[in-house]
Amino acid sequence: MKLRLLAAAAALLLIGGAAGSAAADTPAGQPVQPGAASVVVPAGVSAGVAVFDRQTGTFTEQLNSSTGFRSASVVKLLLALDYLWNRGPDYTVPAADRAWLEPMLRSSNDDAANNYWSDNGGRAIITRMVSRLGLKDTAPPPTGYEGYWGYTALSARDTVTIYRYLLDSAPGPVRDFVMGNLRQSTRCASDKFDQYFGIAGAFTKPWAVKQGWAGSSYEKGTCGPPRTAAATDTASPAPAAADVDLTRPALHSTGTVGAGDRSIVAVFTLHPVGTSYGKAYTDIGRLTRSLNVPGAARPAGWWYGTWSDHVNVRPNPNTGNSPITQLPAGVEVLVGCQARGEEVNVPPYTNEWWAYLPQYNGWISNIYINSPDNKMPDVKDC
Missing domain, CATH: 3.40.710.10 (DD-peptidase/beta-lactamase superfamily)
Known part of the structure; x- marks a missing residue:
């Protein structure tokens, strides 16, 4: 079990749809x-x-x-x-x-x-x-x-x-x-x-x-x-x-x-x-x-919100090495897969699962992921 009540509010970043007219802003000749x-x-x-x-x-x-x-x-x-x-x-x-x-x-x-x-x-x-x-x-x-x-x-x-x-x-x-x-x-x-x-x-x-x-x-x-x-x-x-x-x-x-x-x-x-x-x-x-971008390739994975300030991204699923970087506070990240690693404690919660972030080539503890369970239900194992 991990910290979820506080994280739930951060996870609900509702998107309001606002479609624009494709022709309204068209410059002449374009x-x-x-x-x-x-x-x-x-x-x-x-x-x-x-x-x-x-x-x-x-x-x-x-x-x-x-x-x-x-x-x-x-x-x-x-x-x-x-x-x-x-x-x-x-x-x-x-x-x-x-x-x-x-x-x-x-x-x-x-x-x-x-x-x-x-x-x-x-x-x-x-x-x-x-x-x-x-x-x-x-x-x-x-x-x-x-x-x-x-x-x-x-x-x-x-x-x-x-x-x-x-x-x-x-x-x-x-x-x-x-x-x-x-x-x-x-x-x-x-x-x-x-x-x-x-x-x-x-x-x-x-x-x-x-x-x-x-x-x-x-x-x-x-x-x-x-x-x-x-x-x-x-x-x-x-x-x-x-x-x-x-x-x-x-x-x-x-x-x-x-x-x-x-x-x-x-x-x-x-x-x-x-x-x-x-x-x-x-x-x-x-x-x-959301954009229609011809020729674009989109990265594979699952987008999840995070909570806490400046979460450390580690080179391995443990705290034994210095961080690669820190995440912007509360940012949404792409998760490529997850694996068991060092148990992390944020009293009174603990979690041994870690999320691999392919865009950072690094790992964060699942304890900082906005998900209902320690292990994300839809993300594959590494």
Whole structure:
């Protein structure tokens, strides 16, 4: 028997259906497959979504695709492109510049973005890229917040335009540099947040992602080996009102999915004030898994909620080795199988069963899984 009464409430993360019209947000010249929209938006979440199938030249999903969201770190795509724009003919990136560009794209390093933003014109970077790429909904940060690159307004359809430029029009070295780094996106971001949500959690590789997150209610990042030093709080101040919502916690997942980068996916979400990172992580995962994404392969297993703060993921079904990482508090995880291992005690409860999490290549005690029994009834044995 294990702790279930408290966990039961966390397990009941009810999803509210919200289907969008496939045709309502269609940009001129960009057809949508009739009846393809199937976006399931969790209750309380505001979303902007676009999925573009490069093979057929059609959108398979659109929901509020022209709505502007504060970009958070997704704007780093534009910062990288601005840097690369006039570096022809060979587009060589010096080692000193790689040292900030690669962490910015792979691990969402904020210091690199801060330096480039301040040294290269700030808002003017966005103005240049809007003109170069023909973006329709993108705008620089509002007056009074010029220094906050994450306050750049960006829509799902403009994000598709950015990726289409990268894949179809950019010089080969530019495409290879940016997309090559996005394919090497790290689970642990520079600020210790787990950034394998959305696309990276819903689909198996090949994929390439640039994620974004911002919210004062998000707890400190705990990804990677636990550490005792406090993480740096990089949350931006939130003014009371603006054309683009700067108040609610944001979590965005963008990138490409499938062989040959077949589908471009852009998912922008805002969550109720006070939402934890684990809850937002779970909700964008559920939304992304509902999408019609041609060419995508979905991981095998069973999705289960977890409870407790920062559950340790271990290399084996025991506590004898140091943790690989820690889960965002209360996040939903994919369970591949389960096995007996070391008995874990959370008085007055005990459990000897462990869940294997294939996306982490690690194990957590079943005592932290939201399930009615010590052994999950529908999950196979390892």
